[in-house]
Amino acid sequence: MSLKRALSYMTTDLLAGLRKVLLTTSLLSICIAAVGQTQIPNGGFENWNATGIKALAGGWVLSDETGMGCKTHTSIRTTDKAAGNAALLLQNADCAFRNPHEGFATIDFAMTGRPDSLKFMYKMEEVSMDTASVILFLWRDVNGTREAVADFIYPIKGSQSEYKQVSVTIPYVSNAMPDSAFIWIASDGGRFPAMGNKLWVDELQFVYGQFPASVNNITQLVGDVRAYPVPALHQVSISYCLATKGNVAIRIYDVNGKILMETISEELAGPVISNVELKDFTQGLYFFSVQPQRGEKVIGQFVKQ
Template sequence: MLVKKALFVIAASLSLYTSATAQNTIPNPGFENWVNQGTYEDPQDWATLNQETSLLGISTVTKATGTDAHSGTSAIRLETKSVAGQIVPGTAITGVFNPLSLEINGGFSCNVRPVSLSGWYKYSPAGLDGGSVEVILSKWNPATFLREPIGSGIFIEPIAVNTYAYFTATINYVSSELPDTAVIILLSSAYNTPIPGSILFVDDLVFDLPSGISTPAHSYEISIYPNPNYGTFSIEIPSQYSVLNTQICIYNMLGEQVQHSLIRSSANLLINLTAQPSGVYFVSIETADAVKMQKLIVR
């Protein structure tokens, strides 16, 4: 089975924000932006299993349009299918998913304590199956070099819902700390007992924030250049961020860490990846203020 409930290794985020500002930073929350990968499309800033299943001409995640979108022009459609003798749930994750180890690296920046994750969905289960939307909040501990759980919430639907309905996944906190990273997982089937034919639609995700907290007006970017490149590139961190003990982790498309560096001084960093093969990588950058993950292409 390609997907089951795994231990999550959450090491970075998709956007860099000032840590003093409250945020509702879910990437591509209405699934309006999609990336054409040739034989399939993926929602921008979300990882799926389409790269693996498309080798057999199968996509478990597709763009839903028309009446299958709750608002805007599109939503996400996840379907559980049989792939080479294995049952594969439709899966979408705000991170980098390793189908071999079943771990997730990455996430997106979140430095508030949302009450819940909400959105719109409809569901067509096969048999006694159940679809789900899950959110996990965590925080990097620089003293232990470990990521610690802050809270999580999950919404599970075991029955058919033929028209869009509103859902809420209440977040249960296990720590009084503020998180710095969030991961959202969408599944068209139960973790351990997926059934082919189950279909989940999701649209318009939003964090429900405590009263009086607003979302940021803008974000700050870290520059990686050139991108694409031939294995050597520079990383420039804006001056408003401390570079003391900045961590740089690079992952391949399987979610395997291929390089790790600890930066102690310079805000302009030169990285050498020439020992790795050409392909798509993800650069995780974690400063004392915030975290970021960015796609990198090595030719």
């Protein structure tokens, strides 16, 4: 073998190895981000202290704790809930500091992950066309200064006698990963609160695209499923991110849904790459599924050249 050809083979092998390292590193970063997804502390409003200024546990601050001298409570634990045992009730009331004054709840907490949306349940008793509001800020620290990664103000309008679910897509302004979040919920969304306007809130949570924020009692354990190269010739590589250790089944189907191949292997949590030989496959479109032992399968496709 000539030196030139040997160097060519070495270069090809080196590039292939480098691509695999880069892909694995990329998958690992995705998996780390998925596993590290933060949920909102006490977002179900279940945990309350009997007394003290931190009546709502988890780091929440309530309007009743700010010394406004209100004749009626503006932030209340209620058993009129969407789920669990309790919910949060906010209402505009007669206060010495401001009459009327809105009820509010706010929390500022450290986080990891990049949620796709904010989801919650609410109902409302509207007075004089007043609005309520939910405000979200996601920040990252840059040399001791908070830099905005995403923010929105979601107005709630109109009476709603039964709990309604809302999912608000988070509008990101950068590709950065946030490290802290601030949430403000209020029974008024403007400068002139209407006396008696009421807002019930429950089941406040972040929703993530790849995995839910907890892997307890969930069915979606596989994320970021890909097949490459496109098109595939001798081999197709199926990569995915696995939330928990366990057996994973990979199946290849033809366009009629017939199973052509199946493999089952035990995999560790994190990035996984499975290579499938295609020497016995004819040209055309194929489908594949990735299914963990105790979760839902994810479907994909590839083309054999």
